[in-house]
Amino acid sequence: MEDFDRYGSSVNASQDFIQRITLIVVIIIFLSLLLVARLVYLQVAGFDHYETLSQENRVKIAPLPPVRGIIYDRHGEVLADNVPTYSLEITPERVVDLEDTLSRLQSLLGLSDDDIARFRNQRSRHKSFESVPVKLQLSEDEIAAFSVRMPFFPGVEIRARMIRVYPYGDLLGHVVGYVGRISESDMATLDPDAYSGTYHIGKSGLEKNYEALLHGVAGYEEMETNVQGRAVQVLGTTPPLAGSDLYLSLDVRLQRIAMDALGDWQGALVAMEPSSGRILALASKPAFDPNPFVYGISHKAYDALQNAPGRPLYNRAVRGLYPPGSTVKPFVSLAGLEVLGLGSEHTVFCPGYYQLPGSEHKYRDWRKGGHGTVNLGAALTQSCDVYYYDMAQRLGIDRLQSYMKRFGFGERTGVDMDGENRGLFPNQAWKMKQRKQAWYPGETLIAGIGQGYVQATPLQLARAVATLANRGRLVTPYLVDRAEGGDPALPHPAHDVSALPQIAIRPEHYRAVVDAMINVVHSQQGTAKGIAQGLEYRIAGKTGTAQVFTVGQNQDYKSMHIDEAMRDHAWFVAFAPADNPSIAVSVLIEHGGHGGSVAAPMARKVMDAYLGYTHAVP
């Protein structure tokens, strides 16, 4: 072996070394080309793919919540407004010790456990650098108390947000409804992009029904964000589009009069413009203040409202189902006139009861001694039951039901409010389907006086009486006249009166029924004659008494000492002025007893006010 450690080394060994160095160089060139090939693959072939990924990495969309639409009454009074409210918010990542901060805030501002629980829930849905509200609607005192101690609460700050306010409180709780915080179940059905910056959503009333219009269109900011999602710069902005403002047909002054008229009774009052179906007032008592729901009503307070006597959250005007009682008689009268062709001079003898052929059972009249021989006018004015038993018997339940349906009985009115009940006017097929029983002839009789299976909402009766006032044009009641602004892609409410269905009523039949209804108020025999005093216009009305308790065959109703819960519901439906109707009203008072004495004066108050008369009801 040669000694390589000298220069003049072996030519062979030196060549071998050079060979190996050459091999290394070849390998290096090969591996370098491999790197280059991979770079070409990534940067040329894969450029579009990775460019997209890099854009997705850096550009985030930040929502810009739209301003919720304002709700106005027909005169431009604000019924639902947005006002800045000061809320206490925490940015979790800037807080040193969150638990300590929360407990100190709890003692400083008296945060409730509900507040804390809600905060924790919200916090889990936000990133740690996003601020989360702890307490909404700080009072002046709370703002002051916190502001002076702010340096001791890093990461906690007071922020202004827009919040919904209902200036009229419980006056319109049932109509306007309320917004509340978006719940987990709401999230399931919402478009998360449209609502990502929004904290509230309509939960009831018009707020719920017109949620899409009121909400508006969310805008967004394209933000360049770093790896934590923190915004570095704004790349572009699409401004939000404020929600539509709603203009109601409702008159808040009339609403107040209606609510005041109801007083402490439990019941409902609906006032409507007959020609159009525009709702002028929609009152339900007991009422509730929607404002606490906006800030997040506590479970305790909510349960208390839910279980309060009289159930204030329950909108009796559109959901309450009551037997309409004698208020159906104008419509049954028309059925007799139009369908049977009996004529208004057809008479029936009323001995105080009615018996079906071959039956011993006596169907009582409300007047024990009977009304004697009555024609249609007398029967309607005095609300003779026997006349209508006879009428119903002649019509049969199916014909009666199909005629009543034309006035909207047993059908939803289509009002622009959530949760409307459809009521019920039975026929044979209905009973067979629902009760699996044949129809009894006696049931026809009591349906003819609006009892038994028959159920209707105060709104349905207002609509029916408005349709009568309208000479048969069946209106669709509505609260929202028009919506302005907002998303043009959404359908805005439009009301085409000419498209409404028309019920054919011959003028003499109309005259006969309306004259009788005028006599209900303006004649000495009228069941609502008590409200006629001092009237400077004429009202066409009909009282009703909805039986809550079934009186036995041989019992004397009048002599019974029944407690208030057993007392009948009182109805009054009316329109005025009788010759040229501009307002139709239905009033229901739960356990009010007789319609003429309790419900009718309330209707008059509303009519007086609407028609411009201010006479006090005696």
Added chain:
Amino acid sequence: MPTWDIPMQFHDPDLTALQMEQGPLVRWMRRWHIDLPLLFCLLLLSGAAFVILYSASGQSLVVVGRQCMRLVLALGIMVTFAQISPRRFREFSPALYGVGVALLAAVLLMGMISKGAQRWLDLGILRFQPSELMKIATPMMVAWFLSHGALPPNFRRVLIALVVIMIPAALIARQPDLGTAVLVAASGGAVIFLAGIPWHYLLVMTGLGGALLPVLWYFMHDYQRNRILTMLNPEADPLGKGYHIIQSKIAIGSGGIYGKGWTHGTQAQLEFLPEKSTDFIFAVFAEEFGLIGCLILLLIYLLVLGRCFYIVLEAQDIYSRLLSGALTATFFVYVFVNIGMVIGILPVVGVPLPLVSYGGTSMVTLLAGFGILMSIHTHRRRMPV
């Protein structure tokens, strides 16, 4: 004055090409044993490094300044090493190796006491990583050993050389620092390869190594296995173990041919790219300067390597040849392992991009190595032809 009149003992490519024509600077460099072309290439690389480091650090002049200080220090060490003759290096090889292994053992012992990974010794004023020392000491030792016997080495001597390599490599792998262990083993292996180990030995060793891979897999830490699995399929765990490599590929790929422009790489500037100024700095470079920038950077590396190979071929004794060849090959291995990792063809091991990544330890080691190469080149005896 025709250059071929120069007496042969003064014949040197550098002298003829540069010194005679360029005068005092080159002569001064020559006196201080500095190889001007290599220094130029290294400074070019460092310049590119500062440019990209400024961007990767979020435009921090502080970071760049600190790195600049390190470069000055490392250049000082390089020049110092260049003054030492290759004979001295050879004489000190066993001692250096011995000290290095002892320190590695000490580090490991301390690590066992403190029950955690430990790679450095705290010498009070500075932290010293013995594994870095071994990147140079190991090839020195193997070159020393093999140059003291007949070449090509016989089987017994190859085995001994392998043991010499495996001792520090195993100790480093135990730290655990697989990346450095592989690099140390590669530097030693390069010496054996250059010493003329018969080709059939190489084949057998490659075969054995392949057979041992499953065994190695068995002894690996979980995180080390994960790195390999992640390289094979980064999308399997995009937010966890695959995150580095996915973000790195996005950065590189989105750079395209021309790049997003200096300091405009969104992946890097918005911090999607992890370890962007250290191990993954090449991805920043690729994102901001594109394919063209990458090719230029690779070209600078190849320039450095080209000069180094020239020095290797000009080396006059076995020890110098083996050591310089191994150091040069290892330098490329660094580059390849880092870039290969960043572009997703090699597992993620903690190997910085030589002379570009932020950090001083590897820079000192690398420039010390280049100092040795300069020493080898500038201490040659003039060869009569």
